[in-house]
Amino acid sequence: MAVGRDTRIGVDVESLDRPIGAAVVGRVLTADEAKALCALPAEQRGRRFVELWTLKESWLKAIGTGLDVPPRRMEFAFVERALIQAKFDESLIETIGNWQFLQFMMGGSRLVAICTDQTVSPAPRCWRTLPLEHAMPDQPVLSRCSQRVR
Template sequence: MMEIVVRWSSPLPAEERFLRLLDDVEQGRFAAYRQEADKRRFLTGRVLAKTVAAERLGVPVESVKFDATCEDCGKPHGRPRIPGADLALSISHSGDLIGLAATPSIPVGLDVETTTRRADEGLIEYALSPAETASLAGLPAEDRAAAFFVYWTRKEAVMKATGKGLRIPLKSITFSRHDEPARLVFSGDAALNPATTRLADLKAADGYRAAIAVLTTDELSVTEEHWTP
């Protein structure tokens, strides 16, 4: 059994005690965001990640330095990691909720979405496999949207775990029904194998929906906590 803690936070204020935890590259990324909400979400994600990394590695949070170099383009917007450390991290945010999941060097993906998003037919056609689409048939509009985003957060989580993102066609993977425990039933892409993929739907917070995926054969035991610095 793999025990995982997902830590959630509201957006942190842009105060010196948090800003000083950003390195020069991160300071540049923070400054590049035009919207204050985006600045605070980025800051919160980094502070969450560095706090958890410090706890896991037994070092001061001020000493945690990430390499976020994108493997595709070389720019510093990739998944934050500490070279050589036994640690894998995944950050996700939506609205006023930011989340962080950590594992011991095992690929992990976290996704959170607000429940206010709409699911039009074009998005459903783009994202869901035939079996998943069929499971939405006959549902009232509100329930249909809720069910769709159960699938969507699961798909986003596994995409993040593989590191391939949308290079894996969303329709090529099929999950268990939206009203059943999360499980990868079928994958048409070699990067995802149902035998070595584990998922869990998360509670997150009122007004949100979330999921976590880990590329492992171990079953997951996930604890969620809301963090106040």
């Protein structure tokens, strides 16, 4: 869960060992994303898909449409080790905004993506909660962030 004030915000969390089928890749990724994915060594492809999926899902949650907007209408590229570049289908009214993206590793096996239309600190406060127990601080490790997207 992500909480913000006077902002649209979306978050997605996925396990890095999530199995990915070829049919899902074709429905979710753009042609350029799929080409970049296939260019990676086989052992890196699952992680890259999860990186792309969490970014897409965080934006879809931020705009509140869910999968009514096909994930292939947005594209992400990793232009440097820690920089995310986002491109949107310009016909989508939902793309209006100053979208920013952050990705974090949590607990070594979960990837978290946050999307918001406001300036974001690259060091959010995070807590891990367990049912019927106290919340405990959890330390996210920043993986990537975007430049402001318009």
